[in-house]
Structures are given as C-alpha cells and as structure tokens.
Amino acid sequence: MLSEMDKATRMHLPSWASQGIVDMKEVASNLLFEYFAKKLISYDETKTSKKLKENYNDAFLDGLISFPLHIPGTAYHACLQGQKNAIKVIRDIFEKRKASDANQGDYLDHLLEELKKEKTILNEKMAIDLLFLLLFAAYESTSTKEHEEIINKRDKKDVEITWQEYKSMTFTHMVINETVRLANIVPAVFRRAAKDVEGKKLHVGSKTFMAFGGGIRVCVGADFAKLQVAIILHYLVSNYK
Template identity: 25%
Template sequence: MAMAVLSAAVVVLITIILALFLRKWRKLGNDVKGLPKGSVGLPWVGETMEFMSYFSTSDPEPFVNNRVAKYGKVFKSHLFGKPTIISADAEFNKFVMQNDKRLFNMGYPTSFAEILGTYDMLMVNGELHKKMRGYAMTFLTSKKLQDYLLNDIDSYVLLALSTWKGRVVNVQDEAKAYTFRVVAKQLISFGPGEESDSLMKEYYQLFDGIFSLPLKIPGSTYAKAVQARGRILKRLTQVIDSRKSLEKDDHKDLLATVFSTEMRPEDRMSNEQIMDYFLGLLSAGHVSTATAVLFAIAFLTDSPKALNQLREENLAIKRNQKGERLSWEAYKNSMPFTLDVIYETLRLTNVSHGLYRTAIEDIQYQGYTIPKGWTVLAYARAVHLDGDIYEDPFAFNPWRWKTMSPTMNNFMVFGGGPRQCAGYELAKLEIAMFLHHLVTKFSWKPVEQDKMVYFPTVRMIKGLPIVVEDLINAAD
C-alpha cells in the first residue's frame, strides 16, 4: 500500500514538474517588453523539425508565410536549439546587416561550428574575421581577377564543356565539379583530376550535415559529416605542411597570400585557424556558384525569350573579339543582360535562406526588443520573394533588373555590411563565363521533368538531365 502511494506521489510530482516546465517554455521571453509575437514550439526541439520538413519539399514558403500572416513580418521562434527572432522585413534585415560587429555577432547553428570549424569565417568575430576577410580581399582584387583568374576560369569552363556534346548531362553534378575545381585551384593549387574530385566528394558528405540535427549517432548524416571533416582536415594538413617546407613558394593561390612574407608576424594564423579557414572557403567558394550555374540553365530552359536574348548578347561578343577566350573588357562592358540573368537566378534560387546573427546586447528597433543572446535570422527568401518589392516575385524575369538595382534593401544574396561576401565578384565572373561559352557553343533540351527542393541545399531532385548538341552556325 505504501509503495502504491509513493509511486502515485512520484507520478504526480513528475507531472507537476513537466507542467511547470511546459508553461515556462511556452512563455519563453514573454517577460521581455517588446518581444515579437510568435511560438517557440516543442520543448528542446522548438520549431526546428517543422522548419526542416518544409525545406525538404519543393515549397518551403508556408513555414514563414503562415507566421507572417499570424504575427507580422518579425516574429519569435526556436530553431536549432536557440530562441530566435525571424525577420521577413527588408528594413529590419538591413538594420541587422549594417550593425554586424557592433550590435550583432555571428549566430549560426551549433552544427555549423562543429562541421565547418570554430575558425570558419562564418563563426569568427572581431579582429580574426577582419584578418581572414582581408586575406581574401587581397587575393581577389580586380587586377588579379583580370590578369590571372580570368584566363584560369576560362580554361576550366572549356574543360567542363568539352565532354558535353552528344550525351545526357547531369547539370547539377557538372556544375559542382566545375566550380569546385576552380576554387580548389585558386585556394590551394589543386589541378583538375582525381585529387580534386576526391576532395569534392568528401565535401558534399560534409555539407549534407550542416543543417542536420547534431546527433553523433553512427550512420547518421551528422556523424558522416563529422567523419568527412576529419578526412578533409587530414588532407589540408598535408598540403599546409608541404607548402610550409618550401624554401620559395611560387604558387599564385590564396594559401600563398596567407603565407606571404609581406604579412606581419602578428597577422599570421595558427595551423588550426588556417585549416578551418580553408575548409570553409572551399565550401562557401563553390556551393553557391554551382547552384547558380545549375538554376540559370534550368530557368533559361523554361524561358526561350531570355535564352535567345542571352545568346544574342554573347554571340555579338564572340564576333567582336579575337580568339575563343572572353576578354575582361567584354565581361565588364558588354554583358548587361547576362548579369541580369545572374541576379534574377540568385534572387529566385536563394542558395542561403538567410543570415544568422546573435544579439550582443538587448537591442531596441522599430518598437521591438531583441534580447541579448537571442539568434536573429534575417530571412532572405522572404525579401527576395516579396510582392511589395518584386512584381510577380516567383516569375523568372531578368528584365526587371533594367529598372532595379541589387541593393541591401532588396538583394541579400551576398549578405551586406562588413560581412558582405568577399568573393562575390569572382562568383559573378564564374557564372557569366560559363553561360557565355555554353550559349555560344550549344543548344540543349531537358530529358525529363525535374523540380527544386531546398534541403539540405537548394537542388534539383534528378540533377537536371539535359541532352546537348552543337549550336548550328553559332559564330555566323
């Protein structure tokens, strides 16, 4: 009898504790005056599973759209283990980007840091971030793009396209290979071939785990990603040690810039920092560009009018220049519609759904309070697909950019403020050069219907298979 009473008491106690916990969880942040309305979802899990489930479909919009309709463009949630303010408001997002390093630090999910590394550029703040960005900006000057990288990229485009004629091409795989080979060459001087391709395979296993739940269960996506990270770091260690042993390093890559004797000793990074830095750059430097190449081809396939105008612009360049290579002058001065296609592709694709930041202190803005330590997700998709900013926002319409300019108010593809992507000019050059050679050499047709999904990255389910043939009388 006593045991039964004791057991019942324990059950009642546990029930009371859980009820109190649930009540406290649901009221998370409610004592903060001005906290945006919203829901924090289930205990511990928050709304993460629902968020991820929408991104695993071809229509991720309802997660944010439903909440915007209920709570407004700025609302609270709980994602990836952190209380989060999600903003679908362009002005709010601009405020966040402009106040990077002053009011906000980086705030990406824990899985990012554990997979990409503590010293990845997405994770670091302050002087270390400034130093890392400085290395990239030193390497990616306009002069280096013009004098060195242009011809290098051109060669990689021609190499990629050399096998396309007369076969079924999986555009997604080919775009990944092209952009990864370019970035591996520019960062650590890996040439095209088995070494580069082997490293790329490890990267895509690693990348699949970035937005997964950080559970190190054997065989899970996250566990496989952590293992891939270890193998990549082992290879990078070999490269770094080998290069450090050289009496004179004649390479023209970013690693040479980092090792340059012109850098002050206090500006140099530790081996651990260098490895995380390059691991992150190898990922960031090609994933977005590969996705843009893929979807530019997908959108152009469905828009004959845009494809014809793009082809006419690039055939005119080809007729007016000597040789097969695209000149810097032509890229800068004769490709306005090509750049419009690139901007529109990036706007619609939304390779990164948003920017994650953490409030350094309690912040007041537009009547809202952002509590110290909370994550802010500046949700880029909502801005890029906002009908108040873009007419018919889900339509592929590169002509809209004739009267619009990609500013921080409406175009968050490359971020903004002090953390704007250092490689955005290189990315545009890679995409423009690929499209130039593709549309002036080939025509193509889709093999079968395909569709977009968004998790763990934006991609086509079947990889966009196409059949490629020579473009008849292309140079006439």
C-alpha cells in the same frame, strides 16, 4: 583571373558534351572546385589518392542542412566526418608545404608568409579552417542573343572573354541575380530588409535585393561568384543548343 577562369571553362566543356545528359549544377561545381583548389593550395585531384572533393560533395555538403543528430548512419554524422576528412587532407598539404618551404604561387604561400610574421593574429588552425571554408564557398556558389552579339563583334571568334564583354552581359546578370534570389546556398541569408532603413547616406528599401548582403558585411566573393556563372553561361549558350 578572368583569363584563367575562361580557359578552365573551355577545357571542361568538351567533356560535358560527350556525357550526353549532364547535371549542370554538379559539373559546374566540379569545375569551380578544381579551379579554386589549384589557386588556393595547388591541389590536383588526379595526382593524389586523397580525394578532397569527395569529402566535400559526398559527405559534408549532403548533410550540411540536416537534423543535428550525431550518431552513425545519420546525414549530420556523415557531414562531420566529411569535414574531418577534408580538413585532414588540407592539413597534410599544409604541413608538407610548410616543411618543404617550396613556393607554388598560390594562396597557401601567402598564408605561410603571414604565419612567419611576429605580430600576426593568424595561427595554423585558423589558416587551415580558412582554407576549408574558402573551398566550401567555391564549391557552392540567359539570353542566347546577348552572347551571340558578343561573338559577332569580335575580330576573332575563338578568343577569351574580355572584361568589357563580361560587363556588357546585362541580361545575363539579371538571370544570375534572379537565380541567387530564388536559390541561395545559405538558406539563412536575409534576402531583403524587413522594413525601410534610413541612414546618413544610405536608404535600404524593404524590397531591396540583398542576396550577398550589404555594407561592410557584403560577401567578399560576390563578384567572383557572378563572374564564374557568367563565363559558364556564355560558353554553354553560345556553343550548345
């Protein structure tokens, strides 16, 4: 996955450079959404008239944090319509794949295999809702010197980031953690413990950083989200001034 994310980032960067001024949050979110949509359901926005990304971005996300007034013209109404339209696109893909029984090597293949099992707790509605939520999570989830040192240590400059290089980005990880602490996609996430908590093998201080939660409820996408941001930052600060 590290290699694939690296390639996707390097492929998108030239198009950003040609735009003059870009909104980094927007272009990075688009990159991640396109990458994740292919990994989950083999979806390619350029090859279909059904615009999945538009329903997430232009409707669902814009009204996600809004007053729950469900009447036409409100952000909340648009949010629900965006969700409805996005789920319809996902359901159509789901039904076509189920009927064709074709194997695309994506996450949807695993869901369909799971649905065939007799004792599965999964049903089709749950599977479609899960795909919707995973795509939502994908859409919404530095020091220059540090990245220059990584490049200078390589025998060849134009190669993919290795796992060792990623783990060596100490300052970059600090930047990512601080960014998440200040601006998290989920406004209701508790970022610190209200008071010190003592357990058998656990101590959680009142100032403990908990942007991704902790324990058995820690966000399953925490490391993946940090990896995405680190790769984008690496190519951004090492290729552009």
